[in-house]
Amino acid sequence: MTEYERIGEACRMLEHISPQPETECISLTEAYGRVLAENITAEYAVPSFCRSAYDGYALRSADIHSASPEEPVTLKVTETVAAGSLAGHPVTEGTAIRIMTGAMMPEGADTVVKHEDTRFTEREATFFARASAANIIQPGEDVRQGELLAEEGQTLGAARVAALAAQGLESVRVYRRPEAAIFSTGSELVPSGQKPEPGKIRNTNPWLLGGYLRKYGIVSRDCGILTDDVRIMARQMGQALDKYDLLITTGGVSAGDFDFIPQVVESIGACVLFHRLPFKPGGAMLAARKDQKVILCLSGNPGAAATGMLRIGLPFMKRLCGRKDYRFTEAQAALEESYSKHSPGVSYLRGRAGITDGRLVFRRNDNQRNASVTSMTDCDLLAEIPPGDCRLSAGERVKVFFV
Numbered sequence: 001m002t003e004y005e006r007i008g009e010a011c012r013m014l015e016h017i018s019p020q021p022e023t024e025c026i027s028l029t030e031a032y033g034r035v036l037a038e039n040i041t042a043e044y045a046v047p048s049f050c051r052s053a054y055d056g057y058a059l060r061s062a063d064i065h066s067a068s069p070e071e072p073v074t075l076k077v078t079e080t081v082a083a084g085s086l087a088g089h090p091v092t093e094g095t096a097i098r099i100m101t102g103a104m105m106p107e108g109a110d111t112v113v114k115h116e117d118t119r120f121t122e123r124e125a126t127f128f129a130r131a132s133a134a135n136i137i138q139p140g141e142d143v144r145q146g147e148l149l150a151e152e153g154q155t156l157g158a159a160r161v162a163a164l165a166a167q168g169l170e171s172v173r174v175y176r177r178p179e180a181a182i183f184s185t186g187s188e189l190v191p192s193g194q195k196p197e198p199g200k201i202r203n204t205n206p207w208l209l210g211g212y213l214r215k216y217g218i219v220s221r222d223c224g225i226l227t228d229d230v231r232i233m234a235r236q237m238g239q240a241l242d243k244y245d246l247l248i249t250t251g252g253v254s255a256g257d258f259d260f261i262p263q264v265v266e267s268i269g270a271c272v273l274f275h276r277l278p279f280k281p282g283g284a285m286l287a288a289r290k291d292q293k294v295i296l297c298l299s300g301n302p303g304a305a306a307t308g309m310l311r312i313g314l315p316f317m318k319r320l321c322g323r324k325d326y327r328f329t330e331a332q333a334a335l336e337e338s339y340s341k342h343s344p345g346v347s348y349l350r351g352r353a354g355i356t357d358g359r360l361v362f363r364r365n366d367n368q369r370n371a372s373v374t375s376m377t378d379c380d381l382l383a384e385i386p387p388g389d390c391r392l393s394a395g396e397r398v399k400v401f402f403v
Contacts, residue, residue: 003279003346010312011316013273013287014296014313015315015316015319020292021037021175021320023037024173026174027170031172032157033155033156033217035174035175036151039152040164040169040172041148042148042167043168045143045144047141051136052101052103052136054101054112055100055101056117057075057098057099057113057115057125058081058091058097058105058112059095059109059112060108061111061132063094067128067130073127076094076124077096077097077124080100086104087107090108091107098125110133112136113127142166143166150164152322152324153323153324177218177219178218180213180220180244180247181221181248182209182220182222183225183226183249184250185225185261186252188201189201190225209309212309212403217321218320226252230264233261234264241268241270248309249298250305251300252297253284261286265297268290270289273287278345278387280304280345280347281348281370282303282306282309282370283345285298285308302372302376303369303370303373303375306379307376311382314403330399332397333359336364338394339364340390342389343387346384347387348384349362349368349382350365350375350379350381351364351382351383360400362381362400364383381401382400383398384400385398
């Protein structure tokens with residue numbers, strides 16, 4: 001199995017776990033960004049009636065069929081209809097009704113001529129060309145009755161929420177936002193609000209990983225820093241696994257004297273899916289499963305932890321939220337600048353998407369160090385670099401994953 005196949009297989013192992021997210025009914029005002037848990041079809045056509053697309057005159061097209069600049073046709077204007085009002089009388093032969101944008105078409109009229117295409121007084125309007133029905137908005141032009149408006153597993157954005165509001169819906173059933181527990185390991189760590197003593201550093205992993213979790217709809221819970229005691233670690237992680245939908249740890253996953261995470265995972269009865277993957281940064285990771293819940297054990301280095309979580313765990317995390325579009329969006333992007341490095345395994349560069357001359361461009365972040373938080377600044381692409389002695393020129397295309 002090649003490096004790429006191993007990486008892909010690890011991602012699929014998580015992806016194929018079938019979580020059963022719970023649902024809840026929420027107000028439509030709170031629905032933005034939530035994942036729909038039901039199919040919704042349109043009970044009503046939108047609009048439900050013929051209406052004018054412009055300010056102008058509603059009339060019978062037959063009355064101005066012969067109109068031209070040389071032989072204009074003048075019609076009597078009987079009334080004015082504003083949006084939200086109804087005409088008091090039908091349009092009859094030789095008459096027109098002044099109509100505002102969005103107003104319901106009066107009975108008898110089959111066309112609208114724009115205001116600026118006429119010469120008019122308060123009582124008459126003169127027309128200089130024949131008309132078509134192009135200036136009328138037909139019933140169902142936006143939404144047809146019975147049309148599938150929104151599908152289970154879709155994320156509700158502004159347009160979908162607005163379409164539901166147009167149906168008169170006040171609430172909607174969505175998937176509950178899953179919760180993820182984040183534990184950190186490392187005797188060098190102190191909470192971010194505490195001043196570190198010499199040799200200590202503030203713990204930033206819950207903030208970095210938690211931000212990405214929230215971006216995709218998962219509520220993150222910082223459960224603190226684990227002590228280097230296997231029994232205590234096992235108890236705390238087991239309790240978190242009972243309470244939360246996903247368990248994430250950082251640090252302690254490699255092969256050092258104080259890397260207890262693999263031992264702890266086994267002690268709580270979880271089945272290890274994989275341990276160590278052939279890519280950098282972040283390949284020093286472990287994933288395990290207990291029942292239908294996943295434990296994702298990541299590097300202690302922030303940049304590496306975020307890269308590993310996104311490259312391997314992102315499809316699963318989207319699926320955990322109930323999303324149907326959970327697989328990666330992949331593309332080919334041109335390198336904005338040259339890159340060369342030797343690596344025995346696959347490498348992932350963190351960067352940003354750009355457009356140059358109509359092409360997708362990968363803009364590499366300056367700082368690519370494993371321990372760097374800033375290596376993830378504005379990162380929305382991971383560029384996949386093949387193993388070996390790699391020398392890529394600016395403009396060469398590489399595979400990228402949107403994150």
